[in-house]
Amino acid sequence: xxxxxxxxxxxxxxxxxxxxxxxxxxxxxxxxxxxxxxxxxxxxxxxxxxxxxxxxxxxxxxxxxxxxxxxxxxxxxxxxxxxxxxxxxxxxxxxxxxxxxxxxxxxxxxxxxxxxxxxxxxxxxxxxxxxxxxxxxxxxxxxxxxxxxxxxxxxxxxxxxxxxxxxxxxxxxxxxxxxxxxxxxxxxxxxxx
Amino acid sequence: xxxxxxxxxxxxxxxxxxxxxxxxxxxxxxxxxxxxxxxxxxxxxxxxxxxxxxxxxxxxxxxxxxxxxxxxxxxxxxxxxxxxxxxxxxxxxxxxxxxxxxxxxxxxxxxxxxxxxxxxxxxxxxxxxxxxxxxxxxxxxxxxxxxxxxxxxxxxxxxxxxxxxxxxxxxxxxxxxxxxxxxxxxxxxxxxxxxxxxxxxxxxxxxxxxxxxxxxxxxxxxxxxxxxxxxxxxxxxxxxxxxxxxxxxxxxxxxxxxxxxxxxxxxxxxxxxxxxxxxxxxxxxxxxxxxxxxxxxxxxxxxxxxxxxxxxxxxxxxxxxxxxxxxxxxxxxxxxxxxxxxxxxxxxxxxxxxxxxxxxxxxxxxxx
Amino acid sequence: xxxxxxxxxxxxxxxxxxxxxxxxxxxxxxxxxxxxxxxxxxxxxxxxxxxxxxxxxxxxxxxxxxxxxxxxxxxxxxxxxxxxxxxxxxxxxxxxxxxxxxxxxxxxxxxxxxxxxxxxxxxxxxxxxxxxxxxxxxxxxxxxxxxxxxxxxxxxxxxxxxxxxxxxxxxxxxxxxxxxxxxxxxxxxxxxxxxxxxxxxxxxxxxxxxxxxxxxxxxxxxxxxxxxxxxxxxxxxxxxxxxxxxxxxxxxxxxxxxxxxxxxxxxxxxxxxxxxxxxxxxxxxxxxxxxxxxxxxxxxxxxxxxxxxxxxxxxxxxxxxxxxxxxxxxxxxxxxxxxxxxxxxxxxxxxxxxxxxxxxxxxxxxxxxxxxxxxxxxxxxxxxxx
Numbered sequence: 019x020x021x022x023x024x025x026x027x028x029x030x031x032x033x034x035x036x037x038x039x040x041x042x043x044x045x046x047x048x049x050x051x052x053x054x055x056x057x058x059x060x061x062x063x064x065x066x067x068x069x070x071x072x073x074x075x076x077x078x079x080x081x082x083x084x085x086x087x088x089x090x091x092x093x094x095x096x097x098x099x100x101x102x103x104x105x106x107x108x109x110x111x112x113x114x115x116x117x118x119x120x121x122x123x124x125x126x127x128x129x130x131x132x133x134x135x136x137x138x139x140x141x142x143x144x145x146x147x148x149x150x151x152x153x154x155x156x157x158x159x160x161x162x163x164x165x166x167x168x169x170x171x172x173x174x175x176x177x178x179x180x181x182x183x184x185x186x187x188x189x190x191x192x193x194x195x196x197x198x199x200x201x202x203x204x205x206x207x208x209x210x211x
Numbered sequence: 212x213x214x215x216x217x218x219x220x221x222x223x224x225x226x227x228x229x230x231x232x233x234x235x236x237x238x239x240x241x242x243x244x245x246x247x248x249x250x251x252x253x254x255x256x257x258x259x260x261x262x263x264x265x266x267x268x269x270x271x272x273x274x275x276x277x278x279x280x281x282x283x284x285x286x287x288x289x290x291x292x293x294x295x296x297x298x299x300x301x302x303x304x305x306x307x308x309x310x311x312x313x314x315x316x317x318x319x320x321x322x323x324x325x326x327x328x329x330x331x332x333x334x335x336x337x338x339x340x341x342x343x344x345x346x347x348x349x350x351x352x353x354x355x356x357x358x359x360x361x362x363x364x365x366x367x368x369x370x371x372x373x374x375x376x377x378x379x380x381x382x383x384x385x386x387x388x389x390x391x392x393x394x395x396x397x398x399x400x401x402x403x404x405x406x407x408x409x410x411x412x413x414x415x416x417x418x419x420x421x422x423x424x425x426x427x428x429x430x431x432x433x434x435x436x437x438x439x440x441x442x443x444x445x446x447x448x449x450x451x452x453x454x455x456x457x458x459x460x461x462x463x464x465x466x467x468x469x470x471x472x473x474x475x476x477x478x479x480x481x482x483x484x485x486x487x488x489x490x491x492x493x494x495x496x497x498x499x500x501x502x503x504x505x506x507x508x509x510x511x512x513x514x515x516x517x518x519x520x521x522x523x524x525x526x527x528x529x530x531x532x533x534x535x536x537x538x539x540x541x542x543x544x545x546x547x548x549x550x551x552x553x554x555x556x557x558x559x560x561x562x563x564x565x566x567x568x569x570x571x572x573x574x575x576x577x578x579x
Numbered sequence: 580x581x582x583x584x585x586x587x588x589x590x591x592x593x594x595x596x597x598x599x600x601x602x603x604x605x606x607x608x609x610x611x612x613x614x615x616x617x618x619x620x621x622x623x624x625x626x627x628x629x630x631x632x633x634x635x636x637x638x639x640x641x642x643x644x645x646x647x648x649x650x651x652x653x654x655x656x657x658x659x660x661x662x663x664x665x666x667x668x669x670x671x672x673x674x675x676x677x678x679x680x681x682x683x684x685x686x687x688x689x690x691x692x693x694x695x696x697x698x699x700x701x702x703x704x705x706x707x708x709x710x711x712x713x714x715x716x717x718x719x720x721x722x723x724x725x726x727x728x729x730x731x732x733x734x735x736x737x738x739x740x741x742x743x744x745x746x747x748x749x750x751x752x753x754x755x756x757x758x759x760x761x762x763x764x765x766x767x768x769x770x771x772x773x774x775x776x777x778x779x780x781x782x783x784x785x786x787x788x789x790x791x792x793x794x795x796x797x798x799x800x801x802x803x804x805x806x807x808x809x810x811x812x813x814x815x816x817x818x819x820x821x822x823x824x825x826x827x828x829x830x831x832x833x834x835x836x837x838x839x840x841x842x843x844x845x846x847x848x849x850x851x852x853x854x855x856x857x858x859x860x861x862x863x864x865x866x867x868x869x870x871x872x873x874x875x876x877x878x879x880x881x882x883x884x885x886x887x888x889x890x891x892x893x894x895x896x897x898x899x900x901x902x903x904x905x906x907x908x909x910x911x912x913x914x915x916x917x918x919x920x921x922x923x924x925x926x927x928x929x930x931x932x933x934x935x936x937x938x939x940x941x942x943x944x945x946x947x948x949x950x951x952x953x954x955x956x957x958x959x960x961x962x963x964x965x
Contacts, residue, residue: 041897069819070806072899072927074912085912087899091803091817094824097899120806122935131639146632146964156640203644256720352600356622356946428715429786432947508786509713511947512622575854577836 019065024098027065031058043085043099052102053112059088059098060117066092070118075128077158082109082132104134113139131156164203170195229321233310241460242272248460248501255505279453287350287446294348299447299454302341305334306461313468314389316478316486327388328380331469332373335424338462339365342433345455346443357443360512361433364423367519368430372420374527375413378534379404379473388469392477403476408551409534412558414474416523416530418496421466423519425459428504432512467496522565529557597625602949604633610707611960615937615949622945627938631931634964642924647673648747648888650924654911655742657926658962661700663692663733664904666746671827672900672911673748677893679881684874685750686829691763691866692736692745693902694859698770699729700905701810701852701859702777704957708849709781711954712790718781725773728766735759748891749878760867767863774856782850791846795940795952798843805935809907811956814851815843821903832869833862845955892919906930906957926965930958 025037025044032054036047046052059067067088076083086100102111113136114121125136126145133154136142144151153160168176168183170191176183194201216224246268250260261268286295312327314320324330339362346358380386382404383394395403404410423430433443444455471477471492480488510518533550540546603614612633618626638657642650654669655662667689674681681689703726706719730740736755737745745752781787797807802815812819820837822830838854840847877885884891893915901910907929914923933956941949 068803071901071908072910072912072925074923074925074927076914076923076925087910087912089824091819094819096825099899118806119801119804120932120935123931127931144632146635148632155637162640252715252717256717257724258720352598355598356600356619360622428713431713504715505717506780507714508709508784508790510786511790511945513945514789575841575850576839 019095021098024059024065027062028055028058031062040101043101045101045103047103049102049104049111052100053114053117055100056086056088056114056117065095065098066090067095067098068092070114070120071097073114073121073124073128075132075134075156077132077156078103079158081105082134082157084111084128084134086114106133109134110137111135112137113142115139130154133157161200162203164201167191167194167201169201229311233307233321237307237310237461238457240464241457242276244460244464244497245275245456246271247497248504251498251501252505255502276453279456280450282449284449284451285446289350290446291348291350294344295446296451298341298345298348299451299458301344302338302458303454303461305337305341306458306465308334309465310461312388313465314392314472314477315489316484319478319486320389323387323389325385325387325390328376328386328391328473331388331465332376335462335465336365336369338424338458342443345447349443349446351446354443354445357433357445361426361443363512364426364430364432364515367516368420368423368523371416371519371523371527372424374524375416375420375530376473377527377531378409378413381531381534382538388472388477392472392479395476396479403474403479405474405476407537408547408554409530409537410474412526412530412554413534414470416527417473418466418470418499420519420523421470422463422500422503423515425463425466425500427459427463427500429507429509430515431504431509432515463497463500464493467500468493470496517565522561525561526557530554596620600946602946603630610954610958611963613958613960613963615953617946617949619946622947624941624944624946624949627941627949629934629937631934631960631963634960636965638965639924639926642921644920646889646919647891647893647921648884650921651747652742652744655744656961657928657965658904658906658909658930658959659741660703660959661696661905662741662743663696663745664902664909666744667693667828668900668902668904668909669911670746670748670900671902672898672913673893675900676896676898676913676915677748677880677891679749679878681750681828681878682875684754684871685876687866687870688751688755688876689746690828690830690833691863691870692733692743694862694866695729695732695763697859697905698856699726701856702726704905704954705777705781705849705852708845708951708954709787711950712787718777721773721777725770728769732759732763732766735762747877747881747885749881750876754876760870763863764867767860767867770860771857774853778853782853788846790948790951791849791955792844793842794845794944794948795955796842796844797936797940801936801939802843806932807907807936808929809903809905809933809957810851810855811848811907811933813837814840814847816841821901821908825901827900827902833865835859835862845951848955848957889919892917897923901927904929906959906962907933909962926962928962928965930956930960930962931964934958934963 021039021042021044025039028037028044029035032051035051035055038045038047046055059065067090069089069091070086071089072085072087074085076085081103082105084102084104088098088100089096104111109132111134113125115125115136116138122140123145125134125139126142128134129136129142130144130146131154143149147155168187168191173183173188173191246261249271250268253260261271264270264274286292309331311321312324312330320327342361342365343358346354346361379391383391385391385394405414426433444452447455468489471489475492478485478489533553537546537550540549598619600617600619601614602617604612614630614633616628616630617624638653641653651666651669654665657665673679702722706722709718710716733743734740736759737743737752797811797815799815799817802812803817807815808819808821816839818837818839821827823837835858838851838858840851881891895915895917897912897914899910899912901908908927909929910927912923912925912927913921916922937953937956940952944952
């Protein structure tokens with residue numbers, strides 16, 4: 019069954035849903051319809067997509083995304099990929115845990131790393147980062163330290179322990195301190211659609 | 212010399228010599244037992260045990276001793292200081308005390324009590340209290356778990372152990388270990404109790420319960436390393452840990468020694484000196500204990516309890532009756548056959564009744 | 580800030596009759612730095628919450644800053660026991676993304692390495708399971724004797740025993756040295772004998788059966804719903820193996836079967852792994868018989884990038900490549916934006932997802948069983964935490 023047929027099937031079963039094919043996957047424009055689509059795909063006797071292989075979060079600068087790869091164990095058929103997009107200000111997505119238990123830890127990971135808040139998740143808390151960690155590390159606007167640029171504190175430590183610091187690095191650290199900034203890695207790249 | 216000194220000095224002298232011998236023998240045995248265990252288990256695992264310190268690793272126990280003595284003694288802050296401190300002492304002292312009633316050779320029992328066996332059983336039971344003190348005083352949940360398991364295990368395995376010794380007492384009519392050995396003399400070793408049906412069963416049950424009493428594999432639940440770190444001796448370090456370790460090995464030595472005494476004829480044996488026979492028999496039994504450790508996985512707590520109460524206990528009770536029958540029946544082949552028959556039947560019967568543990572036959576299909 | 584919008588808290592246990600114990604993170608048995616918050620009633624487990632993240636190395640973000648080939652050594656360190664399988668999955672994902680073909684000889688060598696890795700993993704896992712059961716290292720050392728022989732082959736082929744970094748997109752890094760195939764043949768000829776010896780000691784062992792049968796039973800529907808994959812799924816009777824379902828690489832040329840269990844308890848998972856080892860030996864024999872004697876080892880399209888891997892810019896798009904790693908289904912989701920660095924890189928780690936039902940399996944059992952069940956799930960923390 020290719021993507022066209024699956025799309026028509028879903029549109030026939032759930033009237034009023036808006037789907038858009040994006041790069042061999044189906045984008046569900048309205049995030050709240052996600053559980054209904056997933057339940058339909060799981061219970062449909064022809065498709066029988068009963069195995070949720072992967073739940074991924076992603077950051078595309080203008081929006082955050084959650085991608086689901088569904089497979090069928092019964093029919094051994096290939097992936098059906100669903101996507102949901104949300105904004106950074108209100109990243110709420112309904113959770114698929116009531117339908118697929120395997121989404122539990124993966125949604126926690128997406129929450130931890132991207133801040134995607136899954137409603138109706140039984141136990142949504144950080145999974146890799148420690149409790150009390152602030153921020154969402156994998157977002158593209160999360161400031162990472164640049165390990166190649168030294169800061170004043172680093173230079174002081176190195177001097178105390180008798181290491182030689184090149185003049186250029188000293189100057190850069192002094193400049194940063196004067197501007198009151200931290201040594202942040204520069205990120206380049208433009209997003210894709 | 213005996214003519215020159217007054218009597219009381221002679222008595223004290225003999226007492227001092229016995230004490231010195233045992234105080235030397237106990238720890239040295241334990242030290243070299245640890246080395247023996249590491250080398251034997253190493254060989255079973257296809258590797259050589261320690262061999263760096265001294266030839267064949269013979270100085271390894273000394274190195275271990277120095278290490279344990281020089282380690283920092285860490286007592287956790289919330290621990291109960293008195294219980295924590297007394298527990299290792301309380302576990303080592305009984306282990307040493309029972310060396311007094313073991314007949315090492317002809318006329319070589321340190322104290323020939325006429326209730327020697329009772330003394331042994333009574334003193335070795337106090338180990339349970341010491342283990343519980345250790346686990347409780349450590350204020351640590353893992354130690355508590357280990358202590359609870361240990362107390363349950365030791366109390367459950369005391370009962371079959373004692374009951375399996377009763378036939379021996381019945382037949383010889385005495386509680387003294389020396390008398391028991393003497394009763395097995397003659398006929399070039401054929402009168403050893405292990406060669407009688409009730410003796411064989413009693414030996415097996417006594418040995419298994421002894422292994423459980425020593426907290427050794429496969430009954431080493433209280434110190435199950437992979438589950439609760441080290442059980443009741445998690446919070447001990449340095450010399451106190453060494454004392455626990457020492458007590459475990461001394462216990463295994465004394466249990467093997469007692470099994471050899473009660474069932475294998477003690478120091479009886481032709482040609483070679485009596486103490487050599489005794490040590491050979493004891494070390495064979497210790498080797499079997501080490502063999503168990505290198506081979507078998509361990510039991511779970513409820514399976515352990517079931518084994519003790521539902522299987523070993525009825526078996527020992529039946530054994531006592533069979534031993535009584537043996538005592539009164541005339542000395543013919545019939546009594547051998549009848550005793551063996553009754554015991555095999557009961558063994559098989561109890562196994563059937565405890566059938567829940569037979570390994571299931573599994574069938575595996577192959578998908579395509 | 581965002582977190583204040585959603586108040587999420589760790590669950591707190593207020594019941595005073597039960598004992599709350601932390602098993603881990605330092606522990607001789609939990610296969611790495613992994614913690615379990617266990618609430619016990621006596622010795623029975625009432626609730627169990629796994630806590631992970633002690634080995635989180637932020638692999639996904641690192642991959643967004645380096646080139647595609649540079650991620651290859653990092654994938655070795657995910658499931659650090661089976662580095663070749665991880666490499667295989669990443670290579671497959673990028674080959675899907677960039678539409679690369681793989682020459683014949685390279686395909687065979689990849690399959691041989693993947694199956695050897697499967698042998699290494701299963702044999703070690705059985706050893707570790709028995710270590711958890713208390714058999715004090717004897718099965719582990721027997722298993723490691725065989726593992727050493729296979730690790731010697733890996734060293735010969737790639738230069739490293741465990742972190743092999745051997746596969747590349749479109750093929751492998753270098754050809755096999757002379758005589759390697761004979762050595763591999765020797766190893767797999769002696770392996771069945773070792774497996775028989777192992778089985779005699781273990782399979783009918785009463786204590787093992789008592790401890791493992793009917794412990795941690797996983798029903799098939801729950802397994803599929805919880806996204807369990809690998810030997811754990813097949814032990815519950817579900818016939819799903821990525822090698823047969825996706826037929827990636829050249830697996831459709833080999834004749835092998837998938838062992839399935841019936842009950843789905845710890846014993847079934849142990850025995851399915853033993854049977855899988857025998858099937859892997861079949862695949863290895865067929866691969867060694869059919870491998871072309873000479874051939875290219877890397878795709879022609881990748882030839883310009885062998886010396887300059889940082890110029891490799893796959894077309895814009897995304898791909899999800901998955902393999903049947905020894906622990907389960909290992910998948911890589913990669914999104915490319917046309918630059919040499921990926922835009923999004925995600926690891927679908929089987930160990931993390933297989934842990935979803937750890938709590939369900941352990942409730943009602945004793946502490947000792949919880950450790951054994953964790954051992955049978957076969958996790959490795961590098962993967963769980965990536």
